[in-house]
Amino acid sequence: MESGPVRELKEKIHKEETRLQKLMDDANKIWEDTGLDPKEASYLVEKTMRFELAQKNSKTIFLTFKNILENYKKLCLELEKPVSE
Secondary structure (H helix, E strand, O other): OOOHHHHHHHHHHHHHHHHHHHHHHHHHHHOOOOOOOOOOHHHHHHHHHHHHHHHHHHHHHHHHHHHHHHHHHHHHHHHHOOOOO
16 A cells, blocks of 8 residues: 555656646647748748747746656655555
8 A cells, every 4th residue: 555645746746747748749739830931921920939939838848857857756765765564
C-alpha cells in the first residue's frame, strides 16, 4: 500500500506529464501552415506573432519539465525511506 505522500506525488507527476504533453502538442500546432502567401504583408506579422507565442510556450514547457523532474526526485526520496512497521 502506498503512503499518502507517495500517492500525492504520483498524482502530481501524472498531472504535470499530462500538462506537458498538451503544451508540446500546442507548440506543434503553432507552426502549422496558415496558407498565407509569403508575399502578403500579414505573413510577416503572423509569423512574428507565432514566434512570440512559441517562445512563451517553450519557456512554460521547460518549467513544467523541471517541475516533473523535481517531483520525481521527491518521489524517489519518499520511496527510499525505510518502511516503519
